[in-house]
Amino acid sequence: MGLTSKKLLVLVIVLAVAVFVATIWLWPRLSRKGFKPIAGRVGLLFGGQVAILAALGLAINSYFGFYASFADLFGTQQDPGQVVDYTANGGGGKNGLEHVGFQGVGVPGGGSPAKAGRIEKVQIKGEKTGITTPAYVYLPPQYFQKAYAKQHFPAAVILTGYPGTAESLITRMKYPQTATEHIQQGRMQPMIMVMLRPSVVPPRDTECMDVPGGPQVETFFTKDLRQSISANYRVGTAAVNWGIMGDSTGGYCAVKMTMRHPDAFSSAVSLSGYYSTHNDPTTGDLFGGSAQLKNENDMMWWLKHKPAPNVWVMVTSSKEGEWNYSRTMAFIKAVKDPMQVSSIILPSGGHNFTTWNRELPTAIDKLAQHLTQ
Structure with missing residues (x-):
């Protein structure tokens, strides 16, 4: 799936929703003290924010057409x-x-x-x-x-x-x-x-x-x-x-x-x-x-x-x-x-x-x- 693929955009949106639901569902279980519960809470919050920002970025790029591919985004050489x-x-x-x-x-x-x-x-x-x-x-x-x-x-x-x-x-x-x-x-x-x-x-x-x-x-x-x-x-x-x-x-x-x-x-x-x-x-x-x-x-x-x-x-x-x-x-x-x-x-x-x-x-x-x- 390319950077401008609608399938990629839908997949990332689904992922963001899934992480949000998981956060709501698992938060009570991760409310205890200790390294593992804290790491779990941090992971869910970080993963959710990354997924949401990725979905927003893909949607904005799809609308405005800033970059055509991942190679274009990262400035690497594209094959003709x-x-x-x-x-x-x-x-x-x-x-x-x-x-x-x-x-x-x-x-x-x-x-x-x-x-x-x-x-x-x-x-x-x-x-x-x-x-x-x-x-x-x-x-x-x-x-x-x-x-x-x-x-x-x-x-x-x-x-x-x-x-x-x-x-x-x-x-x-x-x-x-x-x-x-x-x-x-x-x-x-x-x-x-x-x-x-x-x-x-x-x-x-x-x-x-x-x-x-x-x-x-x-x-x-x-x-x-x-x-x-x-x-x-x-x-x-x-x-x-x-x-x-x-x-x-x-x-x-x-x-x-x-x-x-x-x-x-x-x-x-x-x-x-x-x-x-x-x-x-x-x-x-x-x-x-x-x-x-x-x-x-x-x-x-x-x-x-x-x-x-x-x-x-x-x-x-x-x-x-x-x-x-x-x-x-x-x-x-x-x-x-x-x-x-x-x-x-x-x-x-x-x-x-x-x-x-x-x-x-x-x-x-x-x-x-x-x-x-």
């Missing part, structure tokens, strides 16, 4: 998935992309890719950076239709927060399901989505930076990933063909990489993202002692000291419940031409999936509108 000879293009993967498998989208008609699209699981290895990470690629229904056989599609990179799991973009955020429904309804143009987490060198949180003497994550996203996807799918290579969207840390990465690399991404959406970063125990030393590098990863500093890039970004927040509200309003005010900014500001909403699911349907439509084929 088994590669199979499959691709939507009818050939083997190239430019560092390996196809691992595929699945339906999970909407009515989901068994037919030409009606509902398809989700492919891939392994991407960066040619320039050497970074290897799993991802999911959503292909819209039109990708499999004869009328669109020679058409290239816009693409968007979709990022989780930190630590996050790519699976949560499918199971909790429902990006593929929303995209298929909106495409079928004529609300958005067909768009390919590449879904993954920003922490591509787990367990370290690099904040999507090229870390001095460390992993070159910014280069991976702005060059390696785009080249790999464009080489294996019908996606354009120009910035106007590419957007990026994410929540929390993923939102910060989306806005930052679009502003810093308008030659890679022309549009970005940040759901509850922030605008600067700093060193902490999860990041390690990101700046190598360089104040300039720290400044250049602060988007408020960038707006004040650098020429405004010709890009579009959307930022979101809530007047009550989100800690980034005042910074978001300051960011909006600081944007200058030719950069364009839009926002979704909710009356209330916390930093969680419930809030992001309220913002996602409108945000993904707007992102698609700003990309070209």
